[in-house]
Amino acid sequence: MPKLLVVYDSQTGNTEKMANAVVEGAKSVPGVEVVLKYHVRPEELEEASAIIFGSPTYHHDMTLPIKHILEEAARANVQLHGKIGTAFGSYGWSGEAPKLILEVLKNRFGMRTIGSGLTMLYTPDNSGLEQCRDLGKIVAEKIVSM
Numbered sequence: 001m002p003k004l005l006v007v008y009d010s011q012t013g014n015t016e017k018m019a020n021a022v023v024e025g026a027k028s029v030p031g032v033e034v035v036l037k038y039h040v041r042p043e044e045l046e047e048a049s050a051i052i053f054g055s056p057t058y059h060h061d062m063t064l065p066i067k068h069i070l071e072e073a074a075r076a077n078v079q080l081h082g083k084i085g086t087a088f089g090s091y092g093w094s095g096e097a098p099k100l101i102l103e104v105l106k107n108r109f110g111m112r113t114i115g116s117g118l119t120m121l122y123t124p125d126n127s128g129l130e131q132c133r134d135l136g137k138i139v140a141e142k143i144v145s146m
């Protein structure tokens, strides 16, 4: 069964709410193993067919735990080429993190990125959570049809 991994960081819980909704949407698609993680070893990234990263924006950047995961994966020469990847995150005023993550996934790891990074202003409302569920569903549907 293809695996969809959601890796996220959240300091005050907003991106975590998004992550839970992404997982909920992904789990609505039969035939996909959905795993939600806060910390991952680089090799765990290799086991997934799709990886969705969640990071809030702090100081115009992704958070350090997410940056460390990407740096460790690069150092360990983890092979993610051709896997599906996307990103989401809560923000307050500029919201760069998901876009920055997508750039790394595409340019450093050769992943097939989807969308332009889903951002939510502070705490996601019901329609925001619906968008998160849709994102999880879209990615899950992509990997079952691969």
Ligand SMILES: Cc1cc2nc3c(=O)[nH]c(=O)nc-3n(C[C@H](O)[C@H](O)[C@H](O)COP(=O)(O)O)c2cc1C
Residues within 6 Å of the ligand: 009, 010, 011, 012, 013, 014, 015, 016, 056, 057, 058, 059, 060, 061, 090, 091, 092, 093, 094, 095, 096, 121, 122, 123
């Ligand atoms: C110290 C600090 C720095 C922040 N820097 C940014 C920033 O550069 N750009 C931005 O859009 N939001 C910024 N924010 C707002 C957070 O992204 C926002 O509060 C978000 O909802 C936090 O998500 P989380 O609950 O998942 O940690 C900052 C917040 C704090 C407390």
